[in-house]
Amino acid sequence: MTLSTDSAKDKPSFALAIATALGVGYAPRAPGTFGSLVGVITAMLTALFFLRPSSVRDLFSQQRLMESTLMDQHFLVPGADIHNAALIVPVVCAILLVLLLSLVGVWSAGKTAVFSGIEDPQYVVIDEVAGQHITLILPLIPVAMPHFAAHMDFSDYAIYSALSLLNWKYLLAGFVLFRLFDIWKPFPIRNLEKLPGGWGVMADDWLAGVYAAIFLKVALHFSLL
Numbered sequence: 702m703t704l705s706t707d708s709a710k711d712k713p714s715f716a717l718a719i720a721t722a723l724g725v726g727y728a729p730r731a732p733g734t735f736g737s738l739v740g741v742i743t744a745m746l747t748a749l750f751f752l753r754p755s756s757v758r759d760l761f762s763q764q765r766l767m768e769s770t771l772m773d774q775h776f777l778v779p780g781a782d783i784h785n786a787a788l789i790v791p792v793v794c795a796i797l798l799v800l801l802l803s804l805v806g807v808w809s810a811g812k813t814a815v816f817s818g819i820e821d822p823q824y825v826v827i828d829e830v831a832g833q834h835i836t837l838i839l840p841l842i843p844v845a846m847p848h849f850a851a852h853m854d855f856s857d858y859a860i861y862s863a864l865s866l867l868n869w870k871y872l873l874a875g876f877v878l879f880r881l882f883d884i885w886k887p888f889p890i891r892n893l894e895k896l897p898g899g900w901g902v903m904a905d906d907w908l909a910g911v912y913a914a915i916f917l918k919v920a921l922h923f924s925l926l
Contacts, residue, residue, distance in 0.1 A: 721827075820901065825902055
């Protein structure tokens with residue numbers, strides 16, 4: 702399709718960059734799968750930001766990553782003490798990350814759909830990125846939470862969560878489960894595609910991510926990963 706000069710001027714380049722995950726969505730085959738892989742990679746980068754390995758060698762040893770984090774005593778930002786952190790901090794950070802991806806996704810997918818004239822363009826993969834994050838992050842949030850403002854030695858839980866996002870078995874299981882539900886689309890996922898604009902593009906992947914997260918949580922509960 703050849704765009705007119707006016708259409709080219711109105712091209713929402715920033716929205717397209719986000720919606721396609723910086724061009725990943727233009728992959729000639731299986732763009733949704735590549736979008737999910739972007740979600741896996743960005744989740745891993747989030748874990749590395751927390752763990753902050755001091756060398757490349759640390760990446761190949763969970764023990765070294767754990768010891769480095771405990772010795773540094775940082776928690777998310779320099780100066781914060783991992784041994785005396787409020788539970789609300791990491792939980793809110795995880796939720797905000799998913800919300801940011803989701804809301805930016807709604808905006809960018811909506812703009813891209815209007816520009817292309819297609820309700821759900823195949824090259825829009827920000828929905829897979831957000832859905833994959835839901836799959837990987839949701840199972841790591843404690844089901845039974847103590848008081849949010851309570852301070853506690855948070856090192857065990859925080860490091861466990863970060864290391865899970867670097868565990869190839871956990872990442873592979875989350876990736877496969879999300880792709881399964883995203884392709885299968887059990888009830889009521891397909892109904893969510895009828896929502897207007899970017900909401901319809903994103904919502905079905907959100908629910909696919911929730912379904913996958915439930916199965917991943919069960920796998921963690923029974924120590925299958």
